[in-house]
Amino acid sequence: MADVAQAFVPGHVTGFFTTEPDSDPTKAGSRGCGIALSDGVTVTVQPADATSVALNGEEISMGAVERVLDALDVTAAVRGVTDLPLGSGFGVSGAMALGTALGANTAFDRRLSRNELVTIAHGAEVQAGTGLGDVVAQAQGGVTIRLEAGGPHTNVLDAIPARRRVEYHVIGGLATEEVLNGNTDTISMAGKKALSDVVEDPTLNRFMRASREFARESSLLTTRVRDVILDVNKIGGTATMAMLGKTVIALDTGLSDAGYDPQVSKVYPTGAALEPAQRQ
Amino acid sequence: MADVAQAFVPGHVTGFFTTEPDSDPTKAGSRGCGIALSDGVTVTVQPADATSVALNGEEISMGAVERVLDALDVTAAVRGVTDLPLGSGFGVSGAMALGTALGANTAFDRRLSRNELVTIAHGAEVQAGTGLGDVVAQAQGGVTIRLEAGGPHTNVLDAIPARRRVEYHVIGGLATEEVLNGNTDTISMAGKKALSDVVEDPTLNRFMRASREFARESSLLTTRVRDVILDVNKIGGTATMAMLGKTVIALDTGLSDAGYDPQVSKVYPTGAALEPAQRQ
Incomplete structure (x- = not known):
């Protein structure tokens, strides 16, 4: 010891x-x-x-x-x-x-x-x-x-049983405490909907789609995060916001393909x- | 797909x-x-x-x-x-x-x-x-x-949250189906006792001790497996029987120290x- x-x-x-x-x-x-x-x-x-x-x-x-x-x-x-x-x-x-x-x-x-x-x-x-x-x-x-x-x-x-490359691009921080101490009803309602989507179809693609919808419906999506997600969407990639941070995560080479210089990780x-x- | x-x-x-x-x-x-x-x-x-x-x-x-x-x-x-x-x-x-x-x-x-x-x-x-x-x-x-x-x-x-070297020595096979189709009351009684020991003290050392007692009390311990376990005990090591096989597993260098030429693995x-x- x-x-x-x-x-x-x-x-x-x-x-x-x-x-x-x-x-x-x-x-x-x-x-x-x-x-x-x-x-x-x-x-x-x-x-x-x-x-x-x-x-x-x-x-x-x-x-x-x-x-x-x-x-x-x-x-x-x-x-x-x-x-x-x-x-x-x-x-x-x-x-x-x-x-x-x-x-x-x-x-x-x-x-x-x-x-x-x-x-x-x-x-x-x-x-x-x-x-x-x-x-x-x-x-x-x-x-x-x-x-x-x-x-x-x-x-x-x-x-979700999956392995995949994950890229991320950090814009800045968000104070978890502040968000969690605010009114979280809208967040929880959007979260329940996303959860039921993923339970129905437990795949990474559905997870990303449900997460994007959640970011928008929960009002947690910031303008700069949204712009980066749209850049990835434009080149046919899939990206969403990491909760709770001003961070964009993408599958495969989504962020690289969109011209960003992301950190590369994986599941x-x-x-x-x-x-x-x-x-x- | x-x-x-x-x-x-x-x-x-x-x-x-x-x-x-x-x-x-x-x-x-x-x-x-x-x-x-x-x-x-x-x-x-x-x-x-x-x-x-x-x-x-x-x-x-x-x-x-x-x-x-x-x-x-x-x-x-x-x-x-x-x-x-x-x-x-x-x-x-x-x-x-x-x-x-x-x-x-x-x-x-x-x-x-x-x-x-x-x-x-x-x-x-x-x-x-x-x-x-x-x-x-x-x-x-x-x-x-x-x-x-x-x-x-x-x-x-x-x-049990532990990492450790594990050695094993295979003597032969046991037919799982045959054992499980027999009378398993004695096995289950011994198993319950061992489980309560490990829940009380979730460490690898207690796991090995409880497993040895189980092997004996369940009557699954074979003579040749027992002899190998005793050899490991003699040099101060800790070993038990893998269920269900005529296989001895030891922690650390138990089997090597006792003069066997075991397979070396780890948790x-x-x-x-x-x-x-x-x-x-």
Whole structure:
């Protein structure tokens, strides 16, 4: 025990979602659908006298991570390394929370099950107000359909079985907390419609179409994001907005073909996992 | 559509199990716990005029695979490639069934969700009598705890969050069908006890101990398997029997240290997945 432990958590872009509040943060969350990305966050947890959190070498404050450490009753140095931008809809805070839970469980020999750790990370992210559905989708990987909200003890998950190249183009950030603290009725109504579309036809193409309709109907679509999506549509590609960020995601070479210089990633088919221990 | 598609499915060694019969094969199955292995089966599915199934280049008859193809209403050439032995407790038939479901869905553009495909493969394996719990564990990956039996619509899964080197030594095969068609009351009683031990302390070490006790109490332990396990114990290692095969699995370098020349594998942390398409 008291060793260093490391976990990799895929990034996650949400196409559409509902908000499902509950007084119990492990039951609260969202329904919806999104794509786990091969770009993710490598999280290292090491016991320390005082807790500190850093992302790409820079000390930051991250409510979800601190809550996870509190729940496990440990103090640790948590270090995240990623190519993904923070606050642009890639689930970086969810990845940090989940990676911290998986890493701390091993580093401190906490002997919790995987569901318990995912529950802690999900509840921490909900309480911190930084996400509603990323953690459970990042734990499963692939293109997760969240049929019922909450942590592993209450949610119902399915997935679109597909591998595909995914490109993304980041325009800027959106504050998840602000959107989630506003009136979310319109969002949830649009999210329910999109979810029923994808359940009827669980394919990536339908996911992209349902996500575009959701972005428009939820009024979350910004003008600049819309313009980029239209550029991709013009050359016959398919693109949508990553929730919640001013980010455009496209399948295949949609953004490249439209003349952008996107980041290139792909569907990461599997979920968050500990990295192999050097010795155990 | 009508393209070739390929999936990788990890092998799976069961440490202990119960049998949970049900007239609906998608609800029947087992509770228990096992380890997904980085050694697995790569399954290729290609549309063909007549169905044929081959493993490592040899044509075989495999009930679970044929049932999956029937359920999807397709005829195809299914090719499996693996280093794992058939009939020795590695879930090769489950891997073939699940890989066929994932591959055929893509190759024939069947547009089913991941849960639907896992359900089909699980039900086919149960009906063929070749396994009760491998498919759902292979779909999830890692060290899956099966808390409730059946396919994804009825089961409850958790996992031991651990990565570790796993060694295995194959003595010979055991006919799953024969054991499962016998009186399984003793097996299920021992399995329930082992499950409650692992739920209390979800660690790999406890899993190995509970599995050894299960092997003995269920009367499935054979003399030669027991002798190998004792050899590993003598040098301070930890080993148990893979259900259902005359196979010994050990953590870390247990079998090597005891003088055997084992196959070396490791916990495969994630579940079965389609391989990336060359073009899509």
